[in-house]
Amino acid sequence: MRVALFLTCVNDTLYPDTGRAVVKLLTRLGVEVDFPMAQTCCGQAHYNTGYRHEAEPLARHFSDVFGGYEAIVTPSGSCGAMVRELYPRMGERARAEGRGESLAATLAPVVPKTYELTEFLVDVLEVTDVGAYYPHTVTYHPTCHGLRGLGLADRPRRLLQAVKGLELRELPGADECCGFGGTFALKNSDVSAAMGADKVRNAESTGAEVLCAADNSCLMHIGGTMTRLSTGMRPVHIAEILASTEEEPLT
Amino acid sequence: MSGGTFVGMPAFPKAAHEAVNNQTLRGNLRHATHTIRGKRAKAVAEMSDWAELREAGKRIKDHTLRHLDTYLVQLEESVTAAGGVVHWAADADEANRIVVELVRMTGESEVVKVKSMATQEIGLNEALEAEGIAAYETDLAELIVQLGKDRPSHILVPAIHRNRGEIRDIFAREMSEWGRPAPEGLTDTPAELAEAARLHLREKFLRAKVGVSGANFMVAETGTLVVVESEGNGRMCLTLPETLISVVGIEKIVPTWRDLEVFLQTLPRSSTAERMNPYTSTWTGTTDGDGPQTFHLVLIDNGRTDTLADEVGRQALRCIRCSACLNVCPVYERAGGHAYGSVYPGPIGAILSPQLRGTASEIDASLPYASSLCGACYEVCPVAIDIPEVLVHLRERVVEGGPVTRDGNKVVLKPAKGHAAERAAMRAARWAFSHPGALRTGQRLASRTRRFHPRTLPGPGKAWSGTRDLPAVPAEPFRDWWQRTNGGKDTSK
Numbered sequence: 001m002r003v004a005l006f007l008t009c010v011n012d013t014l015y016p017d018t019g020r021a022v023v024k025l026l027t028r029l030g031v032e033v034d035f036p037m038a039q040t041c042c043g044q045a046h047y048n049t050g051y052r053h054e055a056e057p058l059a060r061h062f063s064d065v066f067g068g069y070e071a072i073v074t075p076s077g078s079c080g081a082m083v084r085e086l087y088p089r090m091g092e093r094a095r096a097e098g099r100g101e102s103l104a105a106t107l108a109p110v111v112p113k114t115y116e117l118t119e120f121l122v123d124v125l126e127v128t129d130v131g132a133y134y135p136h137t138v139t140y141h142p143t144c145h146g147l148r149g150l151g152l153a154d155r156p157r158r159l160l161q162a163v164k165g166l167e168l169r170e171l172p173g174a175d176e177c178c179g180f181g182g183t184f185a186l187k188n189s190d191v192s193a194a195m196g197a198d199k200v201r202n203a204e205s206t207g208a209e210v211l212c213a214a215d216n217s218c219l220m221h222i223g224g225t226m227t228r229l230s231t232g233m234r235p236v237h238i239a240e241i242l243a244s245t246e247e248e249p250l251t
Numbered sequence: 252m253s254g255g256t257f258v259g260m261p262a263f264p265k266a267a268h269e270a271v272n273n274q275t276l277r278g279n280l281r282h283a284t285h286t287i288r289g290k291r292a293k294a295v296a297e298m299s300d301w302a303e304l305r306e307a308g309k310r311i312k313d314h315t316l317r318h319l320d321t322y323l324v325q326l327e328e329s330v331t332a333a334g335g336v337v338h339w340a341a342d343a344d345e346a347n348r349i350v351v352e353l354v355r356m357t358g359e360s361e362v363v364k365v366k367s368m369a370t371q372e373i374g375l376n377e378a379l380e381a382e383g384i385a386a387y388e389t390d391l392a393e394l395i396v397q398l399g400k401d402r403p404s405h406i407l408v409p410a411i412h413r414n415r416g417e418i419r420d421i422f423a424r425e426m427s428e429w430g431r432p433a434p435e436g437l438t439d440t441p442a443e444l445a446e447a448a449r450l451h452l453r454e455k456f457l458r459a460k461v462g463v464s465g466a467n468f469m470v471a472e473t474g475t476l477v478v479v480e481s482e483g484n485g486r487m488c489l490t491l492p493e494t495l496i497s498v499v500g501i502e503k504i505v506p507t508w509r510d511l512e513v514f515l516q517t518l519p520r521s522s523t524a525e526r527m528n529p530y531t532s533t534w535t536g537t538t539d540g541d542g543p544q545t546f547h548l549v550l551i552d553n554g555r556t557d558t559l560a561d562e563v564g565r566q567a568l569r570c571i572r573c574s575a576c577l578n579v580c581p582v583y584e585r586a587g588g589h590a591y592g593s594v595y596p597g598p599i600g601a602i603l604s605p606q607l608r609g610t611a612s613e614i615d616a617s618l619p620y621a622s623s624l625c626g627a628c629y630e631v632c633p634v635a636i637d638i639p640e641v642l643v644h645l646r647e648r649v650v651e652g653g654p655v656t657r658d659g660n661k662v663v664l665k666p667a668k669g670h671a672a673e674r675a676a677m678r679a680a681r682w683a684f685s686h687p688g689a690l691r692t693g694q695r696l697a698s699r700t701r702r703f704h705p706r707t708l709p710g711p712g713k714a715w716s717g718t719r720d721l722p723a724v725p726a727e728p729f730r731d732w733w734q735r736t737n738g739g740k741d742t743s744k
Contacts, residue, residue, distance in 0.1 A: 007729055009684065013694050014722050016729035023739050035733045040684040046677055048624060050646030054681045061685060089640070096562060148626035177581045181623025186714040188264045188621060190271045193718035194585045195623070224719030 002032040004069040006062075006114070008079045008216075009041040015216045021243035021250075022075050022117060025132075028243075029125055033073075038065045044082040049183045052090065056103060059087055063110050071124065072114045075239045077146025077215050080116035085149055087111055116146060117239055118214055122155045128162045133246040135165030138236075139208040141199065141222070143215040144177050156214055156238055163241060169206040173198070180221035196225040204231050214238045260592030262617035267586035276412055276587055283411045284578045290524035291575060291631070297526070304517050309635040311510045312569035315502075316559060322471040322504045323550070329474025333536025335546040346551045347378035350463065350496055353547050354384050357494050359460045365478060365485040366390035367465025368406060368572055369498045369551060371594040372607075375463070386463065387429070387455050389484040391448050398425040404588025404596060407522050407574040412587055415439040422447050430454060452484060462492035462543065466499045467571065468514060469548075472507045475535040476548070479518060479528045486532045495534075495543035501550050502559075502568040514571055517633035521573035554607035560656035563644040567602045569634040576628035576638060582621055591618065598628035602641040609657060610649050616667050619645035650674060694728040701726070 003026070007019045019035075026033050042062055043055030062083070066072045074080045088111055091104025121127055140160055146152045160168050179185070179195025186192075199222055203211045211226075211233055213219050223235035236250075244250035260266060270276055295301050315322055327337045338353075340346035354362060362379065364370065364386055376386040376397075388397040395410040396403050399421040403409030410418065419439040426433045426447070431454055433447045464485065468477040476497055478485050489495060505511050519528040537546050559565050577583050577597030588596035592614035593604040601618040610616045619642050628638040648655065650673070652664040666674070683689045701724040707716035715721070727735075736742065 009690070012729045013697065014724065016725050016727065016732055019729035020732065020739065027739070033738070035730070035738065037730060037734070038687050040687055040690050041680075043681075043684075046681060048643055048646075049673070049677065050619075050643065050648075050650040051674075051677045051681075052643075052647050053651065054677050058681060058684050093563075144623070144625040144627075148630055175627070177623050177625035177627070179581065179623060181625070184620065184623045186711075188267065188582070189714040189717065190264065190268045191582050191585050191621075192623070194271045194277075195581050196719065220722050221719060224715075224721065227720045228718060 001030075001070065002034060003071040003073050003120075004066050005033050005035045006039060006042075006066060006072050006074040006079070006083075007035065008074060008076045010217055010220075011075060014220070015237065018075055018216055018237045018239050021237070021239040022073070024248075025130060025239060025243040026073070028245075029121075029127065029130060031125070034069070036065045036069075042079050042082045044079055044086075045182055047082065047086055047090070052093065056090060056094070059090060060103070060106050063106050066113075067109050069113065071120065072110060073117055073120045074114065075117045075214065075237060076217070077116050077143050077150055077152065078217065080114055080119075081145040081149030083114040084111055116150055116152060116214065118146075118152055118155045118159055119150065121159060121242075128158045130159065130162070130242050132163040132242045132244055133165050133249060134163050134241045134244045135249075136210050137167045137169055137206075137208040138210045138212050138241065139169045139171040139203055139206040140174070140238075141171055141178065141203070141211055141213045141218070142174055143213050143218045146214050147175065152214070159242060160212065160238070164246075166241070169208045171206060171211075172202045178218050178222050180218045182217070185221055192221070193225070196221055197229065200225050200229055200231060200233075203233060208233065210234055210236050210241075212236050212238050212241060260612075260614040262613045263586070263590055263592070263621040264617065266590035266592065266614075267621075270587040270590055271585055273587075275414070277585065279412055279414050280584050280587055283408065284584045287408075287524060287578045291521060291578065294520040294524040294526065295631075298516075298520070304513055305633055305635055307513045308517055308571075308633055309569060311505060311513060312634055313566075315504055315506060315510075316565065316568055319501065319504070319559065322506055323501060326469055326471040326474060326504055329471065330536060330548050331474075333474045334538075335474065335536040335548055338547060338549045340549055340551045340553070342553050343373035343551070346373045346498060346549055346553070347375055349549050350375060350498060351378060351382045351384065353494075353496050354379065354461055355382070357461050357545075359384075361385040361387065361459060362461040362463045362496075363387050363389050363455050363459040363488045363492065364393075365462065365464035365488045366393050366409075366480065367463070367498065368594060369465040369500050370463060371403065372500075373498070373551060373553060375498065387459075389452050389455065389488055390480070391445070391482055391484070394448060394452070395421060398422065398429065402589055403594060405574060405577055406572050406595065406597070406599075407577075412589070415441070415444065418444055426451050456484075456487040456491055459488070459492050461494045461496065462488040464489060464495065464497045466497055466503055467518070468511055469499060469504050470506075470508055470511055471504050473535055475508075475533050477511065478532045479515075479530070480532075481523060481525075481529045483530050486530050489532050489534060490542045492543055494545040494547075496547045496549065498549045498551060501552055501555055518571055518573050521575040521631065521633040554609075556659060557656040558606040561606070564602070564606050564641055566636050567599070567606060567641055569636055570599050570603065571634060572599075573633055575631040575633065579627040579631050580622075581625065581627070582623065586621070591621065593618075598622060598638045598642075599636070602636075602638055602645060605645050605648075609655075610645070610664070610667065616649050619643075619649060691728070691730060695731070697724050698727055
């Protein structure tokens with residue numbers, strides 16, 4: 001099976017380790033991964049800040065770049081939800097504004113083919129034990145767009161539970177937002193920071209070494225709060241844990 | 252909302268700043284919202300047909316709103332036939348004028364009030380006071396707010412920001428100003444506080460000749476109004492006075508009693524986490540020798556028709572004011588209700604206020620951003636209002652402007668001021684993202700200069716780095732690694 005890695009602009013620029021982990025993991029599971037070099041950004045930040053019309057050319061570009069692949073896999077719940085939930089809505093809005101079917105028709109092909117990483121593993125590859133090894137205590141934070149937008153449910157936890165050596169600790173208030181929220185983190189920084197601090201305190205209370213999530217944007221906010229509050233915990237993307245093996249452990 | 256209570260509110264982030272740093276308030280809100288959040292989840296989980304009830308509630312409301320013109324006329328006919336008088340008010344001022352005039356005609360100078368969002372929305376108490384008419388709130392929490400010269404901070408539990416000790420102090424200090432004083436040696440035990448309120452309110456119920464209420468629902472087929480409450484104080488106001496004046500938003504109609512049945516299941520479980528509502532009062536016009544002999548219904552628009560004209564935003568009119576969205580909202584929990592600058596706080600307030608009032612003021616233009624778009628509100632909404640969808644839609648209205656309906660006229664809004672830098676940044680980002688080469692140049696520049704990146708940022712960047720460290724920029728972006736190693740296959744590089 002040949003899939004396109006939609007890494008997201010944030011991961012490409014700031015978290016290449018997550019990208020390498022996805023490539024390593026999928027390759028190990030027999031998937032041929034391609035990274036279309038023309039990919040940029042899905043337009044989520046534009047759309048969610050109110051610049052829908054600026055997001056449209058980015059969505060069209062996304063469709064041009066990824067339209068030809070069998071499946072599109074992304075290690076981000078929120079960017080995955082952008083394509084799956086909001087691209088159809090953008091098409092509908094354009095239609096309602098009297099701009100015809102063009103946008104909806106351009107975006108339609110990529111919508112059903114886009115999978116968040118844990119969804120792709122559990123639903124398409126039908127694996128929960130990916131042969132990973134990670135001898136650490138971990139607590140898992142389900143990020144909002146993955147949890148409520150894509151309905152990832154217990155998929156990430158099932159994958160983590162199957163990791164050899166990993167001890168999963170329950171995160172109190174797991175379903176509560178960490179306070180990142182894209183431009184919300186800047187526009188309402190006081191509330192965002194308070195939410196982040198509460199999330200970090202809850203994570204600390206588990207005694208786990210690692211806080212894991214499936215979205216690096218949220219982890220950037222949580223991790224930045226962790227170092228500022230001098231907690232001993234570290235944020236790790238789920239792809240990096242699942243890519244880790246006894247032969248090549250994540251350090 | 253011309254009540255004057257919220258005029259001149261600062262933008263949401265500024266108003267929230269104080270609340271976030273008020274540890275007593277944070278504690279009060281955390282305790283109260285988490286308690287009711289858990290109870291609601293349990294009460295809803297008991298219902299095997301919750302998803303169907305939610306869908307039914309949504310469809311009934313959508314159908315009613317689609318045919319609102321028909322149902323409003325049907326309601327007016329039913330109420331009139333049952334002995335009531337129907338008045339129509341286009342805005343808050345007109346509604347207040349009508350109510351003041353109706354009270355004056357009775358010759359009375361005081362009214363007792365059932366807890367009502369609509370009368371708060373139009374600022375009725377202040378309008379009555381200006382005409383020398385005293386309006387006494389009788390809902391326990393509204394009484395606390397009124398005695399404390401405070402503002403409500405929650406739709407269902409307006410004094411949620413107060414703890415028992417604070418309430419004791421307010422009762423002991425203020426009750427004597429309004430009527431029967433608090434008993435000597437009042438403590439902060441719930442039973443004593445409730446008894447103090449009972450004694451204080453009882454003399455008002457027995458004296459009042461005029462009651463003022465809102466309504467949770469109006470049943471068009473029979474002209475019946477419905478008030479759903481927990482204390483019984485509402486029922487006292489609805490039955491004891493000689494004259495009853497009900498002020499209700501036009502979107503509160505349900506076509507039939509059968510439709511009402513759906514909401515009488517979903518509202519109590521969503522709001523107070525009760526299986527059944529304790530006091531459900533219904534009345535149809537007037538009845539000889541039983542209850543108020545004069546009944547007036549004041550139907551208010553106050554921005555609702557304009558909201559109905561908006562295809563995305565109109566779903567906010569489905570709201571049955573249950574407050575479930577407030578109780579699960581992480582932003583509300585930390586910012587508190589006052590920061591929203593409206594009688595409608597929380598997620599629903601953030602989409603209602605900028606539609607009912609427009610986005611011209613600083614506070615209304617900032618409300619659509621008072622959310623991390625986490626979606627918890629949509630998940631619990633018993634009429635499936637996609638609040639995040641409307642928030643984003645209203646953000647677009649703020650930054651891009653566009654067509655809206657104001658006072659029944661189609662107008663085109665200009666983009667709001669104060670977003671010029673953001674707009675430029677969004678355009679620049681869109682340009683870079685449309686040109687992968689430009690993106691790559693930017694990424695490489697960031698990587699090569701990474702040794703010089705500070706841990707914190709000056710100026711507006713403090714919004715991030717005031718509380719969070721910046722992420723370290725890697726030595727190379729992923730795409731460079733991919734190309735250099737031929738997709739990871741050439742591991743020698």
